[in-house]
Amino acid sequence: MFLVSGYAVASFVAGEIVLGEEIKGIGEKCFKRGCNGLSKLTVLNPDCHIIDKKGNFPSHTVLCGYKGSTIESYAEKYGYMFSFVCGCDDNVFVPESDS
Numbered sequence: 001m002f003l004v005s006g007y008a009v010a011s012f013v014a015g016e017i018v019l020g021e022e023i024k025g026i027g028e029k030c031f032k033r034g035c036n037g038l039s040k041l042t043v044l045n046p047d048c049h050i051i052d053k054k055g056n057f058p059s060h061t062v063l064c065g066y067k068g069s070t071i072e073s074y075a076e077k078y079g080y081m082f083s084f085v086c087g088c089d090d091n092v093f094v095p096e097s098d099s
Contacts, residue, residue, distance in 0.1 A: 016040040025049035031057050040064060042085060043071040050074045 015037065019026070021044045028051040031038060040062045043050075046069035050056065057063065057080065064083045065071035075082035 016042065018042045019044065019048070021045045023048055025051075026056065027051055028053050028056055031061075040083075041071075043069065044085070046070065052077075054078050 016039060019042065023043070023045055025048060026043070031041070036058050038058050038061050041057060042064040044065070046066045048070050050070050052074075055078075056074075059080075062081045062083055063071050063075040064085050066085055072082055072084075074080070
């Protein structure tokens with residue numbers, strides 16, 4: 001189990017960060033200092049625990065994750081832009097039949 005917390009991302013970040021499925025939680029001070037250039041944060045664990053506090057991420061950061069995920073709920077609650085990540089389990093291609 002991994003938890004990202006306590007100024008884990010203390011240096012200046014520009015661009016995107018992807019947190020994998022192994023990340024189980026994000027603490028309130030993880031992205032507080034030096035992360036003003038963080039443009040996109042993708043969380044691939046749909047059940048990742050996120051401290052329920054406004055301002056965990058820079059206000060201009062686009063949060064990304066799966067539909068129904070905790071990161072989607074956080075984005076909705078605190079007014080962040082949100083982008084869906086394709087789960088692909090829900091997007092099964094069924095070819096058209098000729099009949």
